[in-house]
Amino acid sequence: MIIEISVLIVAIAVVVLVVYLVQTLRKAQQSIQTANETLAETKELIQTSKADIDQLMTGVNTLIEQLNHQVSAVDPLMSSVRTVGTAVNEVTEAAKEASAAWAGSLKERAATNAQANQLPNWLTWVETGVKAYQAINKLVQAGKQRQGAAAGQEAAAASERVASPKQ
Structure with a gap:
């Protein structure tokens, strides 16, 4: 049991x-x-997210390509601006030289008149001023014509490239 x-x-x-x-x-x-x-x-969420990420990357790549195109289109414009800046600098230097030469000429005349004990005639001073203005104006116009034509063509071409982006 x-x-x-x-x-x-x-x-x-x-x-x-x-x-x-x-x-x-x-x-x-x-x-x-x-x-x-x-x-x-x-798994389903990952597949959905992957498709969204692929779509996002495609959009980002397209945006980067467009940005690179715009930057390359602006480069010639910047080159034109640099050229115009150089031309303006040259004109400024020429104007400084002309001004210095004019001032030197005035000093020489004043010294000559002071040595001869003659008072300068106001008409002589006006004539000297007009000649200096004409010389400076010619230098400025020559600089503008020389640099303006080339820079203007480059700027117009660059502006067209910026205005019409590559599709």
């Missing part, structure tokens, strides 16, 4: 163990199924 009771206790223990194992296995199965569903949703 002790053996029968022992076998009965062991049998009951095995049944209780099997019941707890079945419950645990069912919960584990539900957890695995939930994980599989989450994994499927994640």
Whole structure:
């Protein structure tokens, strides 16, 4: 009888163990199924995001190409501006030289008149001023004509390139 009771206790223990194992296995199965569903949703989200990222990269690449085109179109314009700046600098230097020469001439005349004890005639001063103005004006016009034609053509070509971007 002790053996029968022992076998009965062991049998009951095995049944209780099997019941707890079945419950645990069912919960584990539900957890695995939930994980599989989450994994499927994640894969779908990744595929959608990848398509969006590809589309975004295509747009960025197009924008970069357009930007590079615009920058290359502005380069000749900047070169023209640099050329015009150089021309203006040359004209300014020529005007300074003419002004210095004119001032030197006036000083010489004043010194000559002072040595001869003669007062300068106002008409002589006006004539000297007119000659200096004409000399400076000729220098400015020559500089504008020389540099203006080349710079104007370069600026017009560069402006056309900026105004009509490459499609």
